[in-house]
Amino acid sequence: MRARAGALTRGAALAFLSGVSAAHAAETGSVENGERLFAECAGCHEVGQGARHRIGPHLNGLFGRRAGSLDDFRYSKSLARVGANGIEWHADTLDAYIENPRTFASGTRMSYPGMKDAAERADLLAYLRLFSANPSDIPEADPTARGTDHSVDPAILALEGDAEYGEYLSSECTTCHQASGGDAGIPSIVSWPEEDFVVAMHAYRDGVRLNPVMQMIAGRLSPEEIAALAAYFEGLGP
Amino acid sequence: MTLDRRTFIGTAVAASSLAAPMVHAAGHGTPRVVVVGGGCGGATAARYIAKDSDGEIEVVLIEPTRVYYTCFFTNLYLGGFKTMEELGHSYGTLAGEFGVNVVHDWAVGVDRDAKTVSLAGGSTIGYDKLILSPGIDFVDGSVEGWDVTAQNAMPHAYKGGSQSELLKAQLLAMPEGGTFAMVAPPNPYRCPPGPYERISMVAHYLKTNNPTAKILIADPKESFSKQALFEEGWMAHYGGMIERIGPDFGGDIVSVDPAAMTLTIDGEVTEVDVCNVIPAMKAGRIAEIAGVTDGNWAPVNAADMSSKADPDIYVLGDSALQGDMPKSGFSANSQAKVCANAVRGALTGSRVFPAKFANTCWSLIATEDGVKVGATYEATEEKIAKVDGFVSQTGESAEVRRATYMESEGWYTGITTDMFG
Numbered sequence: 001m002r003a004r005a006g007a008l009t010r011g012a013a014l015a016f017l018s019g020v021s022a023a024h025a026a027e028t029g030s031v032e033n034g035e036r037l038f039a040e041c042a043g044c045h046e047v048g049q050g051a052r053h054r055i056g057p058h059l060n061g062l063f064g065r066r067a068g069s070l071d072d073f074r075y076s077k078s079l080a081r082v083g084a085n086g087i088e089w090h091a092d093t094l095d096a097y098i099e100n101p102r103t104f105a106s107g108t109r110m111s112y113p114g115m116k117d118a119a120e121r122a123d124l125l126a127y128l129r130l131f132s133a134n135p136s137d138i139p140e141a142d143p144t145a146r147g148t149d150h151s152v153d154p155a156i157l158a159l160e161g162d163a164e165y166g167e168y169l170s171s172e173c174t175t176c177h178q179a180s181g182g183d184a185g186i187p188s189i190v191s192w193p194e195e196d197f198v199v200a201m202h203a204y205r206d207g208v209r210l211n212p213v214m215q216m217i218a219g220r221l222s223p224e225e226i227a228a229l230a231a232y233f234e235g236l237g238p
Numbered sequence: 239m240t241l242d243r244r245t246f247i248g249t250a251v252a253a254s255s256l257a258a259p260m261v262h263a264a265g266h267g268t269p270r271v272v273v274v275g276g277g278c279g280g281a282t283a284a285r286y287i288a289k290d291s292d293g294e295i296e297v298v299l300i301e302p303t304r305v306y307y308t309c310f311f312t313n314l315y316l317g318g319f320k321t322m323e324e325l326g327h328s329y330g331t332l333a334g335e336f337g338v339n340v341v342h343d344w345a346v347g348v349d350r351d352a353k354t355v356s357l358a359g360g361s362t363i364g365y366d367k368l369i370l371s372p373g374i375d376f377v378d379g380s381v382e383g384w385d386v387t388a389q390n391a392m393p394h395a396y397k398g399g400s401q402s403e404l405l406k407a408q409l410l411a412m413p414e415g416g417t418f419a420m421v422a423p424p425n426p427y428r429c430p431p432g433p434y435e436r437i438s439m440v441a442h443y444l445k446t447n448n449p450t451a452k453i454l455i456a457d458p459k460e461s462f463s464k465q466a467l468f469e470e471g472w473m474a475h476y477g478g479m480i481e482r483i484g485p486d487f488g489g490d491i492v493s494v495d496p497a498a499m500t501l502t503i504d505g506e507v508t509e510v511d512v513c514n515v516i517p518a519m520k521a522g523r524i525a526e527i528a529g530v531t532d533g534n535w536a537p538v539n540a541a542d543m544s545s546k547a548d549p550d551i552y553v554l555g556d557s558a559l560q561g562d563m564p565k566s567g568f569s570a571n572s573q574a575k576v577c578a579n580a581v582r583g584a585l586t587g588s589r590v591f592p593a594k595f596a597n598t599c600w601s602l603i604a605t606e607d608g609v610k611v612g613a614t615y616e617a618t619e620e621k622i623a624k625v626d627g628f629v630s631q632t633g634e635s636a637e638v639r640r641a642t643y644m645e646s647e648g649w650y651t652g653i654t655t656d657m658f659g
Contacts, residue, residue: 061637071636168591171286171575175568175596176645176652185648212628213598213612213645220594220614220625 029119034127037120040112047131049210056110060210063132065089067105078107094128095121130208150199151206156223157198161231169229172217179236190236197230268296269585272355272365274345274524276301276329277309279371279554279570281657286578288336294586298339298363299332300355306658309398310567311650313432314602316395316406317439325398331659345372348528350548367581370530370545371554371570372522373397374428377534380518381421382493391496392513395436396428408512409440415450416511419501421492422457423516426535428556428565430463431611433516435601438468441476442604454510455482456503458490463564464601464611470632471603521557535559540617541593542580543573552577561621562613569597571653576617593617600646606636608643 038047044055051058057073068075068083075083082105087093097104098121100114115121170179173189181190189197203209204218221229273284276299284299291297305326314320332338341363347356348368356362376394378385384392395405412418418440422433437453444451453476462468472480483489488504494515501508520526520534530536530545536553537546538560545551554577555570563569576593583590598612613627630642 061641065637164589165591167290168575168579168589169594171656172572172594172596174652174656175571176649178652178655180655182651182655183648184651185644185646186652211645213610216612216614216626216628217596 029122029124029126031123031126031130033120034123034125037115037124038127040115041124044110047128049207051131059128060131062089062094063091063129067093076105076107076109078105079109081105091125091129094125098124130203131210150203152199152202156202156227157195159198159223159227161194161227161229162224163228163231163235165225166228166230166232169221169225170232173229173233176213189233192230192233194227194230194234197233198226201226201229268294269366270296270298270364271367271369271581271585272298272300272363273369273371274300274355275371275373275522275555276303276306276340277371277373277555277570278567278653278657279574280369281306281329281332282571282574283369283371283552283554283578283581284338285332285336285657285659286575287582288332288338290578290588291582291586293337295582296339297337298341298365299329300341300343300345300357300363301329302342302344303399304328304342307399307402308567308650308654309396310429312395312398312402313436313439315402316409316436317442317602319439319602319605322399322403327654327658329658335659345524346527348524348551350528350551353550365550366585367550367552368528369552369554369577369581370522370525370528370536370557371574372524372557374519374521374556374565375523377518377520380424381515383496384421384494384515384517388494388496388515391499392494392515394516395514396432396516405512405514409443410447412444412448412451412511414448415452416448417452417454417508418444418512418514419454419456419508419510420514421494421501421516422455422459422462422489424458424490424518426565427516427519429599430564430566431468431599431601434462434464434468435603436514437480438471438476438601438603441472441479444479445476451479453480454501454508455480456489456492456501457482457484458492460485463599464609464629466632467609467630468601468603471607471609475604475607519556521553525553525557531557532559540620540622541576543577544580552581561615561618562624563595563597563615563622564599566597566599567653568599568649569595571656572596595622598649600642600649602643602646606640606643608639608641608646609634610642610646 045059046052046054047059051060053073057070066083067087067089068080098115101108101110101112176186177189181188201218204214271287273280284297287295288297305328307325311320311325315322315325329340333340344358345355346358354362354364393401393405395401420433420437437455441453483503491504493502494513499510501510501513521531521536525531525536528551530547530551530553536557536559538544538553538558539546540561543552543554545553554573556565572595580590582588595615598610600608600610602608609630611629614625615622616625
């Protein structure tokens, strides 16, 4: 409960401080278009499996990370200062940064003029968030989690979950994820909308999400079992 | 000891003649499950049966300690990343919220014909199903010169709690440039990466507080869990401090002299300042008393963790001989849920689902340098068999290692909540 309250407070504080429209930041962009737009970034940044630092740092695990915090990348003083001030990368802060990098961090070495179209920025962020696992994908804690662009077969999404079987299967989850909804170190998975849960689990199965523990656990769950878990956890109150 | 029915009857008679106890039979009303051992296997099983049966099953948990100190994460206590208080957990929620009857006593006998467990305090408790999750005990004489009377001079620190505090006090009292020695255990043993995480945490402490000190490991095993990851980390963080002597150089021919504080490896005597002796292990004694062990461990059926010697007894965690799963807290917790589902089904007719097992072990090598190894398992006729697994890679970025460490912290909170409510 403590961690949950903290997350909400942080979200509220950021929305207030940054002046970015929360509604706008919460909108979900198109992953497909975002991938196309990433070409503008790809000269300096890599993202995805095996991504390395190039002129700019790799962008895996970006959401939820403190700005300028990768040990093995040399940041500008300006960006390091932004990080030292406690700014974390979430949809709202990234949106502001990409819109006009030098307004956000005056001395940044990112020599990118900015992406002026808000819808395009939302698309780009929807794409980038695919490469962030935790904790930014907690639906209720961070607007980055709202994206449900995916390639999951509609027949799989339509499966009716057996919540009682889900309860049994859930005992494998609750070794790490607390049934109470606490989310210190490992994100909460209670009260997720069923579809988000199913999409997330299939993203681990398909290797789109990278955490190896989750890839292993999701990898041997059948679509029926994932539906059962989704049905159970959706009904579990925090 | 083999699966000899006479042996355990003899023990049970001996135990019951001591106290002429009153037998509280399970009777015909609410079925009763007795769980011996309140650790990762036992506490989890007790909690899940009580929680899911909703009063249809009476659950008795027998555990001698009032506060349970987890054995996992004691290495982080040695390294200064955790306090002992943070590792202690009470049984209050199991009793208060889930209605588990928590009995703080030692189980000293099992009468399989009468289906009763006798306690050191004199009571006898009847059961319909008995779950044994007693963890480990040590094999007498496995390290020459060491027995339980020597554990103050040379602690094992492998059961959590006071032994770990003792080892830490000795580490803090080491003279400048002194030697910390470890006698590592032979396979199979609790927590395969545990001794090597411990070495990492001791080195972390010494690097800051006693940088000229040395660490010496005598190891009977040719290789060990996450070896490449540990060796890479030791080189990077603690270069030159740690020396490991494997069996090719006599690491398996070891004796100790607790009075003289010496460790002898293949005839060569070394004076040491701290000596952490981790002896060979076997199932917790009560499993042997119950007559369900074969050799050092208790064979079980993979589908439900029932003993191969008795269908009304189940054995969880470190004590069980089950197949491919490592002896770990995560494994015991995983096995407990399969067992709880099966026991509930047998006693109340509730739905029984197919067994699924998983394990992940995180280890900390240095500050925010975490690694992990994990696998999933299934039940076959023969054993619990590995399905799929992964292990952290050498050369991972600091960011990945930090995330792994944060994940391990989250897991600690998760599993202890899963055990104790």
